[in-house]
Amino acid sequence: MSFVERLRAERDLPDEELKTLLETDRFDEELHKTADEVRQSVYGKAVYLRGLIEFTNYCKNDCYYCGIRKSNKAERYRLTKRQILDCCAQGYALGYKTFVLQGGEDPFFTDDVLCDIIAAIRSLYSDCAITLSIGERSEESYRLFFESGANRFLLRHETADENHYSVLHPAVMSLSNRKQCLFNLKEIGYQVGTGFMVGSPYQTTRNIISDLRFMQSLSPDMIGIGPFIPAKGTPFEHFPNGSVELTLRLISVLRLMFPHALIPATTALGTLHPQGRELGLKAGANVVMPNLSPVEYRGKYTIYNNKICTGEESAQCKDCLKRRIESAGYEISDSVGNVKRETVK
Ligand code: 5AD
């Protein structure tokens, strides 16, 4: 059996074999083809859309890679509850059944403020999922959000290697706290997503293997990866882009290791390659996250340079994505798109 066949059968490979697989393009064709077969056996040709609402670009953290880090010069904004609900209304009219509230770690949005917004969305859209992507909070806060109606949470671990984590973040942030947050979220009952950047500064293949091992210990429902893209004004602004090719290879590896995962073809992938998202879908991804933020704010959510879709209205984004998804041979699903978990025998 080939490496790829064994990865499909065992959902795992020893470190040395993963290393070989990740460091050459020799297996790419077989990897992408096999990953697509596995994806189709679990999710068919369905692609799930998640309407992304970037509701604040204030952030109290100072991650070295991120364009909205505290120390970066950026025009800051916050959406009001009314504006957020308007985004949801637009998204619902476009057929979206998941709203992703994403933002920096913004203390303005206290538990009370957020719970009120979540509860309002929940009462208006009982048939939709509410996903939070708001960083690290206490277990108690996560519980309150869940009780208010949120049911999914995205929190990328960013890198599972302690040393590498400390190269990407100031000392006040810790990998152990981030991991603890992820386990807390799972325990509370959220569908949980994690992930990392491909080609972040100083990342090695060994680091990526640690990421895969960490994800095996977490069993995430969602896995988001995208290439690192430098952000103007940050300490890493002169580092090179992550590789599109390696990102696609990793999407396929993730699909084979986690057949049931929801894996987005990310905006970062679409930013570095005109067909990045289509290629992501063909490599095993099954989610796309169109932007629902009001157009006047989109250009301000600049976590990296040259982000796409900042000039488009939400309806244009939907049409554009529909074309792209169908051209890649897949179809938009109108279901809420929960994770399909394996039934334990
Ligand atoms: N390039 C690519 N991805 C980035 N993110 C943050 N900054 C960058 C960047 N410069 C990713 C992080 C974060 C997610 C919301 O965006 O992984 O978790």
Ligand code: FES
């Ligand atoms: Fe936004 Fe194409 S997806 S314009």
